[in-house]
Each structure stands twice: as C-alpha cells, then as structure tokens.
Amino acid sequence: MVEPITLPSRERREEALDAAGYNAFNLDADDVFVDLLTDSGTGTMSAEQWGALMRGDEAYAGSRSFRELREAVREVMGFEHVVPTHQGRGAENVVYGVLVEEGDAVPNNAHFDTTRAHVANQGADPVDCPHELARDPDADHPFKGNFDVDAGWELVEDVGAESIPVVVLTVTNNSVAGQPVSVANTREVAAFADEIDATFVIDACRFAENAHFVREREAEFADATVAEIAREQLSYADAVTMSGKKDALVNIGGFAAMDDPDLFEAAKQRCILYEGFPTYGGLAGRDVAAMAVGLREAVEPPYVRERVEQVAELGRLLTDAGVPVYEPTGGHAVYVDAESVLPHVPKERFPGQELVCALYLEGGVRGVELGGFAFPGTDRPDLVRLALPRRTYSREHLEHVAETAAAVRESAECYEGLQIVEEPPMRELRHFSARLEPAAASPSAD
Template identity: 75%
Template sequence: MRAYKTKMVERIELPDREERAANLEAAGYNVFNLDADDVYVDLLTDSGTGAMSDEQWAALLRGDEAYAGSESFRELEAAVGDVMGFENVVPAHQGRGAENVLYGALVGEGDAVLNNTHFDTTRAHVANQGAEAVDCPVEGAHDPDAEGDFKGDFSVERAREHVDRVGAENVPVVVLTITNNSAAGQPVSVETTREVAAFADDIDATFVIDACRFAENAYFVREREPGYGDTSIAEIAREQLGYADALVMSGKKEGLVNAGGFVAVEDDDLFERAKQRAILYEGFPTYGGMAGRDLAAMAVGLREAVDLGRVRDRVEQVRDLGDRLRDAGIPVYWPPGGHAVYVDAGKLLPDVPTGQFPGQALVCELYREGGVRAVELGEFAFPGADRPDLVRLALPRRTYGREHVEHVVETLAAVQDRADAVAGLEVVDEPEMAELRHFSARLRPV
C-alpha cells in the first residue's frame, strides 16, 4: 500500500505512431535528443525526475538565497550530518559537479581509480584527470541470470591484483557505488563495505562511497543481509556510509530533488581543497551552484529518503515492473535493483549483432511502439566494455502509477512480437570523448 497520495498532476499525451517515427528520425535515433513533450512514459533516468513532497515544496518557498552563509545551507549541512554522519559538506549543482570537485582534488595524471563499477560520468571524470578507471565487479555482476543477493559488490581480490600490477602509490582512490548502477542497480552488502574500507586503508587510499542511492541499498541490506532484519533504514545507512572517508552524492536521486548534489568528507585538509575547487567550478561553498531553495528542499529530501514507507514503495514498484516483464516473457536482469529494471536486449533482439547496438535499437523501438523513453547501457554507452547489451527502465520516484507500468510492459511485449523485423544501428556522428558519446551521438538504421 502506498505511503503517499497525489496532490498535483501533469497532463501527458501519446503522439501518434507516424509522429513518433518522425521524431525518432529527427533525433538521430538517440532518444536524448527527443523533446520531453513527445514522450509518454519517460524512463530515461531517475535523476532529478521525481516528484517532491509537500514538505519539500514548503522548504522551497522558505529558501534563503544569500550568496554566503545561507541558512538553507545550514539546513542541508545538518541533514547530511544527521542522516549520513558527515559534518564537512561542499554543495554542487548536481552529481557530476560533485564528482569534478572531489576527483579533481584527489586524482592526477597516471593514477588508477578502483570502483565496483564506474558509471558514465564517474568514468569520464577519472579519464579527464588523466587517470585510469578500473572496474572490480564480483563474479556474476554482469550476468543477467546469475544468482546472488549482492551482485553489486566490490571484488577486493580483483582490486588487489590491480594494485600488485601498478603499485599502491598509484591508486589514490577506491570507490564503492551503492547501489551499483552499471551492474543493473544491484546492491552492496555492509560486509563488503567493511572489507573495502579495510582494503583502502591498507593501501593508504581515500575510500569514497558514491551514495546516490544509499537508502535503496539500505533497504536491500535490511531484506537480505543477516543481522539487519529489524534495523531501521536510517541506522543501516549511517553504518554503511560511516566506513567511508568521503561521499559523493547526486541529490537528484535520493536527495529527492530536481537539482543539486554535494561532497562530504572527514579529512579537514581534503575539505579545504574541495572547497577551493568548488569555488572555481561551482560557486561559493555555502551555495555551490544551487539556489537556496534547492538546498532547503534537499535537506528535507535526505530525511525523507530513509523513511521505511517511502523506500519500500520505491523498491516494490520497481520489483512489480520486473515481475510483470518476466511474466510476459521479457528477458530481464534478475533480480531487479532498487531504481530500475534492466532488459537484456541481446536476448530480446537476437538477430541484431552487438556491433549494431541491439540495446540502442530496442530503445528506439520502445519509443516508436509506445512513446516510452529508456536508455541503453551496453556497447553504445560503454564502448569496448565486457558487459551485456542492457536497456535500463529507470522509474522516477513518486511519479508514475500502475497504468504506466502496464503500458511499459505492453510496449515491450509488442516489440518482442516483431523482434525479427527490428534493424540494427550505426553511428554517424559522435563526440570526441567516447565515455560520453551516448548523450549526443547520432545514428541511423543499418
């Protein structure tokens, strides 16, 4: 049963099939280039696309817009301290801004950064610093059919093998992304978090948790990890995050807001370096590229994020979508994560070879068939990576209802029924940085 009710609605319309086909061609077969008004159910991302609560809207109206010393920043600072356990906070306009601030202060030319799995912007920021992004997923993390409660975990064994090759002095940062977005949103156990913290300490590296979906991860810990079944989401989150030296956060996920992010650190010296870099790239350290109203709304959102009813609604809606797709015979990564269901496009479109981007072909067909916008996280988004061609259906928080979920299932089933008629795609124009090509590249049918 839902833990909230709707107070505001937005009208949406499904363009007719001919219009959708024309929109797709004009967008260069890249759904990032579509106008939002032309999308019926938008599952491109859960970042900044959710609905805020009445308490957040109230905070928004009370926001303090002072350039320096804003009371709204003090509210965010207190919320980060209470919910996440960190007192030193540097705000940023969104998660990638926070990544630029933190990794720019920690990483240099020739370094290596270890992560359970880097997501696109994290990988790009590491590369932009002249460093190598090294993934250390556990066995089965990229196998849609593998069993496991915590398939998002970090392989310390793989990490040690890399350190042995390059030397600990060249690994300044170890990152744990919870949940693991690039591994189908799979959770990370508290036990693994302890092990990674000990490993980072052993090689004298800064241990960073990418905390974008920390409450969803805590919910899975409560469900699946022995000893946590009666522990609150807030307590689990505080413990898990407490093993880190620093956090990087996109508030557009579990800050439950439409803009914003932050870095939180333990070390005073790193705090000072992060603040100075933030001044250069984001703004004064008590606003960090955000309006005071957005700081205030995020402060409320962080406290709401760890409410059991809120996070249960969230995870159960994603799970319901996964169950419905699986029952309809759609090949999906199992079990579903906390923010999205990932469809195995390679299996759904077996006649489209990997070199012709079956994931992106499926993304285009979802829009053509039902006005549904999703995102490819396979060969197109991660060129050369050893992973399946997955399509992510990311559900915005507190936004869509059961009818929308049913429409998504019906759309996928219709595409599957004509899978043998779906053509592959080829890239005709792409940006210089391969790590970010899926945001703006243009394609055409083969």
C-alpha cells in the same frame, strides 16, 4: 505537480526518432509518453519539500538553507563537512579533481558514465572490479553489486599502490543493473583502501535504496532501520559524492561530504572555481533547503519500501509478459536484456540502443542503453535501463511499459541494429549526444 500526457501517433514517433538521430537523449520530452530515461531529478517532491522551497534563504554566503543541509547530512549520513554542488557530477569534479592525477588508476565496483568520464578527464584509468556474477542477468545472488576485492588487489599488483589514490564504491551499483552492495563488502573495501593508503569514496546517490536491500537480505541487519543501516554503511567511507537528484528526492542538486578537514578545504576551493561559493555550490538556496528535507525523507521506511516495491512490480509485469530482465531487480530501475530480446542483432550494431528505439516506436516509452554504446571498450552486457522517477507513475503506466516491451519482442525481426554516424571526441560521454542510423540504411553496412 501533475500534468496531462499523451501518446504521439506512430507517424509522429517515427519522425521524432529520425530527427533525434536514433538517440533517445535527443527526443523532445513532449514527444514521450512514459519517460523512463532516468530517475535523476525527474521525481515528484513532497509537500514538506515544497514548503522548504518557499522558505529558502537566498543569501550568497552563509545561508540558513546551507546550515539545514549540513545538519541533515550530519544526521542522516554522519559526515562533518559538506560541499554543495549543482548535481552529482559537480560533486565528482570537486572530489576527483583534487584526489586524482594523470597516470593514476581508480578502481570501482563499476564506474557509471560521468564517474568514468571524470576519472578519464584527469588522465587516470577507471578500472571496474565487479562481482563475479555481475555480468550474468540470470544469476541468483543478493548482492551482485559488490566490489571484487581480489580484482582490486590484482590492480595493485599491476600498477602499484602508489598509483591508486582513490577506491570507489557505488551504492547501489547503477552500471550493474542497480544491484545492491552489502555492508560486509563495504567493510572489506574500506580495509582494502586503508591497506593501500587510498581515500575510500562511496558514490551514495542511492544510499537509502541500498540500505533497504541490506535490511531485507543481510542477516546482521534484519532488525535495523534503513536510517541505521545507511549510517553504518557510510561510516566506513572517507568521503561521499552525492547526486541529490536520486535519494535526496530533488530535481537539482548534489554535494560532496567528508570528515577530513584537508580534503574539505581543497574541495571547497575547487567548488569556488567550478560551482560557486561553498555554501550554495551553484544552487539556489531554495533548492538546498528542499534537498535537506529530501535526505531525511529518503530513509523513512514507508517511502523507501514503496519505492523499491514499485520497481519490483515493473519487473514482474515485464517477466509475465515474456520480456527477459536482469534478476533480481534493483532499487531504481528494471534492466531489460537486449541481447535476448534481439538475439539476431550483433553487438557491433548496438542491440541495446536498437531496443531503446524500438520501445519508443512501439509505445512512446523512453529508456536508456547501458551497454556497448554507453560504455565503449568494455565487456558490459547490452542492457536497457527503465528507470522509474520517484513518486510519479501509476500501475497503468507500468502496464503500458510491459505491453510495449512485449510488442517489441513479438516484432523483433523488424529491428536490424544501428550504426554511429556522428559522435563527440570524448567517447565516455558519446551516448548523450551521438547520432545513429539504421544499419541497413548504410551502403557500408554488412
């Protein structure tokens, strides 16, 4: 589907941002020109997916659409059992709600927001174990998304193996600028999890994009297909959580998949409680059917190659415009180094969130901060993610984004940072709804 979009006037953008409490999540989509807030569920479905949508079976139990999804998961990902959910966080709920208890610790190459929140909600400690170069936007390494297994063993020494029921690997690593994870590292993490008797879970939201990078960068797989690499990488996991809104190319949906029948039964029961009957999982049958088609399309070489290359093109345009970005670019988004664009804004005034607001004010471009504002209490660099919806925007849109970012850098001194004036009790999710104001506007500001 296509629709006309318009760039609101500067005056309108100023009014909208103020009304939104300087939080891009609170903006009306009609007030946004190029929306790069997320690639989750914002892409365009294919003709085959629309056809499946029309043929969806809406039976409450045992629908044909569920059987199609189960077969697609078995074929593409290699898991026997599937529990559909309304989206990825539903999958996290049915898996971590079963496996994680109060007092546990859960290591991950880097927890993303909802994963971190689900672990914390169980009373457990989400622990990041990123690659040693993950925090360096300029470092050159093909797999900066890898899990630091040495850090995992340090956690074992600190809390004991019995307190680590789950080890998680996120591919690609969204909290580390969408950087890929190698198959070699996946094998190492699987061996680590096996040695401490933990369940190894892969967050597979962008498994196809990750497989593309493996093909390009890991010599062992230079002659393998994306589909073959995906099956190989996922084969080391005991279970996966999946947001279908990413690499299943749908606007809503997700699932958990596993081979262990006991974990499957426990997840099914939790699905009934929180999502719906285990053959629809909170979804309409038509959405389940479209997700089955999207899973197969995601590992087709023409699609995934074009997808990753468009993201790389946005990275090149930004770099050519003098805007510092995290290198190398990832599979779904370009991450702008906010601390370099706004070096005069101290971290306590959220330079990343200030850059998000500046991009909107300058050109109606909506991104998201993934730094100290989104992840309080961590040492993550202040990055702004510009996530490209799949099969949606043209080069002209990318050029507008680069021109907008360049304009922000030219006028950087106009932006002095923000402070929070209202936030929810659960800090792990504050970036979704917190309200801020310009720091200079507050009498208490330094």
